[in-house]
Amino acid sequence: MPVFIEHIPAEPEPGKLYISMQFETAVHLCACGCGAKVVTPFGPNDWTLTFDGTVSLRPSVGNGQQRCRSHYYVRSDRIDWLPRISAAATRVASSRDRAAHIEAIPQPLAGQASWWRRIWNRMRRSFGTSRSKRDE
Numbered sequence: 001m002p003v004f005i006e007h008i009p010a011e012p013e014p015g016k017l018y019i020s021m022q023f024e025t026a027v028h029l030c031a032c033g034c035g036a037k038v039v040t041p042f043g044p045n046d047w048t049l050t051f052d053g054t055v056s057l058r059p060s061v062g063n064g065q066q067r068c069r070s071h072y073y074v075r076s077d078r079i080d081w082l083p084r085i086s087a088a089a090t091r092v093a094s095s096r097d098r099a100a101h102i103e104a105i106p107q108p109l110a111g112q113a114s115w116w117r118r119i120w121n122r123m124r125r126s127f128g129t130s131r132s133k134r135d136e
Ligand SMILES: [Zn+2]
Pocket: 030, 031, 032, 033, 034, 035, 036, 063, 066, 068, 069, 070
């Protein structure tokens, strides 16, 4: 069940998908019931949220970092289960994700950069400023 909110609650309730457009991210507790908090940021290299009265997330949510290794689609407010993720698949997926993120950082598209990329850019800018001040 989707819940549209501004700020993600510190203690999400099970069975709810918290969606924050402001922070361009969604949070839910792992659908298997293990209690792990699953964060799915939106963006070209992250997840796509579709809302047509019901909520769907693409791609699938793979909790390979969690002990349960659950893997599922959030499709039309429902959980469609996929086979559990093996340790090998997790390694492949996380190195692919990392590569995608590293590529995306130097050239974020205006308006499409997610909040952490904006913060990262801001940090880089302020580092650059302090360094040039010291050099003068
Ligand atoms: Zn789980």
